[in-house]
Amino acid sequence: MTTAPTLTASSLATARDVAAWWWRLGFGARRDALLRWSAILGRRAPEITAVMRVEGGKADADATIELTVAVEHLRWAARNAERVLRRRRVRGTWLSPEQRAELAWRPYGVVGVIGPWNFPVLTPLASIGSAVAAGNAVLFKPSEHAPMVGRLLTETATEAMRGAPLVTFVEGGPEAGAALVTSGVDKVAFTGSTATAAKILAAAAPTLTPVLTECGGKDPAIVAADADLDRAAASVLWGAMFNAGQACVGIERVYVVDEVHDEFVRLLTAKAARLTAGRDGDLGAIAVPAQLDVITHHIADALDRGARALTGGLGAIEPPYVQPTILVDVPDDALVVTEETFGPVLPILRAADLDDAVARAESGRYHLGAAVYGGRQARAAADRLTCGMVSIDSALSFAGQPSLPFGGRGASGFGRTHGEAGLREFAVARSTVTRRGRQPFELTGYERGPHALPFAETVLRKVFGGAR
Numbered sequence: 001m002t003t004a005p006t007l008t009a010s011s012l013a014t015a016r017d018v019a020a021w022w023w024r025l026g027f028g029a030r031r032d033a034l035l036r037w038s039a040i041l042g043r044r045a046p047e048i049t050a051v052m053r054v055e056g057g058k059a060d061a062d063a064t065i066e067l068t069v070a071v072e073h074l075r076w077a078a079r080n081a082e083r084v085l086r087r088r089r090v091r092g093t094w095l096s097p098e099q100r101a102e103l104a105w106r107p108y109g110v111v112g113v114i115g116p117w118n119f120p121v122l123t124p125l126a127s128i129g130s131a132v133a134a135g136n137a138v139l140f141k142p143s144e145h146a147p148m149v150g151r152l153l154t155e156t157a158t159e160a161m162r163g164a165p166l167v168t169f170v171e172g173g174p175e176a177g178a179a180l181v182t183s184g185v186d187k188v189a190f191t192g193s194t195a196t197a198a199k200i201l202a203a204a205a206p207t208l209t210p211v212l213t214e215c216g217g218k219d220p221a222i223v224a225a226d227a228d229l230d231r232a233a234a235s236v237l238w239g240a241m242f243n244a245g246q247a248c249v250g251i252e253r254v255y256v257v258d259e260v261h262d263e264f265v266r267l268l269t270a271k272a273a274r275l276t277a278g279r280d281g282d283l284g285a286i287a288v289p290a291q292l293d294v295i296t297h298h299i300a301d302a303l304d305r306g307a308r309a310l311t312g313g314l315g316a317i318e319p320p321y322v323q324p325t326i327l328v329d330v331p332d333d334a335l336v337v338t339e340e341t342f343g344p345v346l347p348i349l350r351a352a353d354l355d356d357a358v359a360r361a362e363s364g365r366y367h368l369g370a371a372v373y374g375g376r377q378a379r380a381a382a383d384r385l386t387c388g389m390v391s392i393d394s395a396l397s398f399a400g401q402p403s404l405p406f407g408g409r410g411a412s413g414f415g416r417t418h419g420e421a422g423l424r425e426f427a428v429a430r431s432t433v434t435r436r437g438r439q440p441f442e443l444t445g446y447e448r449g450p451h452a453l454p455f456a457e458t459v460l461r462k463v464f465g466g467a468r
């Protein structure tokens with residue numbers, strides 16, 4: 001592996017040069033280069049997933065799923081950037097028919113991407129893929145807990161660009177991230193905790209540097225009475241345990257309507273009891289030791305408040321692993337219901353009815369994703385949720401749809417990766433109007449004719465004032 005440079009003034013200058021070269025290449029050449037990158041990632045998948053397993057303790061399946069989805073997003077961004085961002089003529093107004101209006105999307109220039117440790121490929125690549133497809137160069141600081149995967153991403157990008165450092169690795173921890181934010185980059189794309197996002201926004205404020213924030217979540221699932229309970233139990237369990245629960249969009253609480261609650265608990269607990277966390281288990285490790293403390297604290301707090309562990313519990317903590325823990329009789333104010341646990345722990349909460357389930361799912365400061373299981377009632381319940389993404393009758397599926405934007409509201413952050421909105425997130429709208437001929441009632445300028453202002457007054461009074 002190549003040694004990575006740390007962030008210096010010349011890193012930004014080089015990135016600016018690369019960004020200018022990259023933009024000049026045009027959409028077609030960029031698409032080809034990015035598809036080349038995705039092919040390299042595909043070919044080197046065994047090596048990349050092996051590093052993900054060693055560095056982050058991921059289960060085999062979790063690493064493979066993460067890389068597959070990430071590459072599919074990159075391919076989509078490569079193939080769709082021109083359609084979404086190319087210059088186009090837009091409709092003008094009858095008030096100034098002589099003006100031809102055009103909209104184009106220009107890259108920011110250099111984007112600083114800061115990544116988390118839990119999905120060291122999927123989350124940074126969501127930002128990086130959209131940013132480079134939109135014509136930017138990237139300075140990428142991966143999590144200090146996942147530097148090897150970060151290096152591989154930048155190394156493969158450079159290979160695809162035939163040596164041009166389109167994505168430059170920035171080494172280090174929080175201080176390197178802080179330096180990147182104030183380095184003069186044109187935009188920051190941050191994925192990580194809400195607390196860090198707040199610090200980054202404050203640091204970016206003096207220069208008005210725009211920031212995309214993809215932060216934490218406390219995603220709820222809702223199970224209606226008319227759900228296919230066995231399928232819902234299997235899906236909720238996977239949504240809660242995938243990546244050993246270390247997912248911003250992991251299901252962290254499930255509200256089940258009273259009439260099917262007990263049966264759902266029985267089905268889900270039986271399935272959970274068959275899973276194991278371990279070296280060759282269904283669930284991988286908790287990647288960061290400090291996270292084990294949070295998970296332990298949340299389980300202990302719930303048990304102290306009267307919850308019961310149907311599987312797992314405090315005995316489930318076997319560093320670096322945590323066995324799947326299913327909790328019932330958990331009060332709504334327990335930490336495991338209100339705060340991000342980020343572990344394989346699922347509280348099942350009894351709801352009086354669907355209205356009660358929706359109201360409680362809406363509680364809290366995070367509004368990232370959600371899942372709703374049910375028959376005819378599911379869609380209406382899903383539409384009442386204010387989060388950024390919802391899947392009906394499946395878990396986390398929105399994250400795998402390349403055309404759909406990904407992101408949240410509230411403490412889960414703002415801005416979007418993935419899809420058309422993701423591409424536009426990394427581009428600046430450029431409006432151009434071109435005068436073609438004379439306007440009959442030219443309003444602008446001091447040489448307007450005697451009929452121009454009366455014309456405007458008539459429009460205001462008769463057309464706008466009379467309009468409904």
Ligand code: NAD
Pocket residue numbers: 114115116117118119123141142143144172173174175176177178179181191192193194195196197199200214215216217247248249340368412
């Ligand atoms: P974190 O906030 O501790 O760190 C994230 C990154 O920010 C790291 O690279 C870190 O070095 C850097 N950083 C820390 N302090 C900084 C500062 N002051 N200035 C600039 N950079 C700084 O988050 P984490 O523990 O690595 O990741 C877990 C969190 O990420 C969870 O809350 C999870 O929900 C969230 N997450 C969100 C998404 C999403 O798309 N919404 C995806 C994955 C993870």
